[in-house]
Amino acid sequence: MSELVSTVAFIGLGAMGAPMAENLVRRQFRVRGFDMREAARQALEAAGGAGAASAAMAAEGVDALVLMVVNAAQARAVLFEAGALKALAPRACVILMATCPPADTEAIAAEVMASGRHFVDAPVSGGVNGARNATLTIMVGAPQESFARAKPVLDALGDKVFHVGEKPGQGATVKTVNQLLCGVHIAAAAEALSLAEKAGIDGRLLFEILGGSAASSWMLKDRGPRMQEAEPGVASAVDIFVKDLSIVLDAGRSARAALPLAAAAHQMFLAASGLGHGARDDSQVVRAYRALNARPANDA
Structure with missing residues (x-):
C-alpha cells in the first residue's frame, strides 16, 4: 500500500458504498465512514472501520476522502456545507466516485484544487456485485x-x-457514455422481451437463445433473467437511470449531439418510474413496456 494514503474517509455507505468501504478496510486502510443512517455506520464498524457522527468528523485529518453519494448536489453539500473539505489534511485527495455531469464535476474540482487539495474524478461501473468483489471499472x-x-x-x-x-x-464524460449504452441496452432487452411476450413466446427461452447469439449484450444476459422475476433484488434502481440518462441528454445538448436512442430509453425509464416502479431494480423498466402492450379490455 502506498505511504501517501493510509487514512480514508468514506462518505455514502449505501448499496455500493458499504462494500467499497469494507474492501478498503480489508486492504489495511484506516477507514472512517459517514452515512445518514446509523445502521450503515454500525455495519462499517462491525467490518473493522470506524463510524463518524458527521462528514466533517469523518474527514478530520485524513489523507483521502471518497465520495460515493447520489449526485453532484450531495457532493457539494458534503464538501462545502458540511465542512468536510476544510477538515481534510492540507494535501489530501478528494475522490469523487458518484455519477455526476461533467460540468458539475469540473466546477467542484476547481473549488477543491483552489484549497490546495488534490481532486480525482473517478466514477465507477459494475454495480453492487462489482463493489462487493472489488471488480469495479x-x-x-x-x-x-x-x-x-x-x-x-x-x-x-x-x-x-x-x-x-x-x-x-x-x-465523468466516459461514465456518461457508459450510462448511455447501459440504459439503451436495458431498454432494448425489455422491448425485445415485450414483443416476445406479446407473441406468446416464453421469455426465459428467449433470453437463453439470445444470450448465445449475435444479439447478446452484457446487459441482456444480466438484466434479462431479472425481468422474469416478480420482485428481483435491487442492484441498481429504475430511478438511477432516470437520473443518469438525464445527464446523458444534458451532455448531448451541450455538445449539440443528437441522442435519439438515449432519449427514447429515458422516456421508458421515466414511464416506469411514473408507474410507481422507481425504487425497483432497473430491469423493471420492462413494466413500462408491459403497461404499453397490455391486452385491451375488450379482449379480456
Missing part, C-alpha cells in the same frame, strides 16, 4: 500526480482502473 480524469496519489485506493476498489485524461470531468 473506474474511469479517472485527473492530473498524473493526483492519479498516482489516489491509485492505491482505486486499486482496492476495482480491477479495471483507467486514466482517461488529465482533466477532472473527463472521467
Whole structure:
C-alpha cells in the first residue's frame, strides 16, 4: 500500500458504498465512514472501520476522502456545507466516485484544487456485485500526480482502473457514455422481451437463445433473467437511470449531439418510474413496456 494514503474517509455507505468501504478496510486502510443512517455506520464498524457522527468528523485529518453519494448536489453539500473539505489534511485527495455531469464535476474540482487539495474524478461501473468483489471499472480524469496519489485506493476498489485524461470531468464524460449504452441496452432487452411476450413466446427461452447469439449484450444476459422475476433484488434502481440518462441528454445538448436512442430509453425509464416502479431494480423498466402492450379490455 502506498505511504501517501493510509487514512480514508468514506462518505455514502449505501448499496455500493458499504462494500467499497469494507474492501478498503480489508486492504489495511484506516477507514472512517459517514452515512445518514446509523445502521450503515454500525455495519462499517462491525467490518473493522470506524463510524463518524458527521462528514466533517469523518474527514478530520485524513489523507483521502471518497465520495460515493447520489449526485453532484450531495457532493457539494458534503464538501462545502458540511465542512468536510476544510477538515481534510492540507494535501489530501478528494475522490469523487458518484455519477455526476461533467460540468458539475469540473466546477467542484476547481473549488477543491483552489484549497490546495488534490481532486480525482473517478466514477465507477459494475454495480453492487462489482463493489462487493472489488471488480469495479473506474474511469479517472485527473492530473498524473493526483492519479498516482489516489491509485492505491482505486486499486482496492476495482480491477479495471483507467486514466482517461488529465482533466477532472473527463472521467465523468466516459461514465456518461457508459450510462448511455447501459440504459439503451436495458431498454432494448425489455422491448425485445415485450414483443416476445406479446407473441406468446416464453421469455426465459428467449433470453437463453439470445444470450448465445449475435444479439447478446452484457446487459441482456444480466438484466434479462431479472425481468422474469416478480420482485428481483435491487442492484441498481429504475430511478438511477432516470437520473443518469438525464445527464446523458444534458451532455448531448451541450455538445449539440443528437441522442435519439438515449432519449427514447429515458422516456421508458421515466414511464416506469411514473408507474410507481422507481425504487425497483432497473430491469423493471420492462413494466413500462408491459403497461404499453397490455391486452385491451375488450379482449379480456
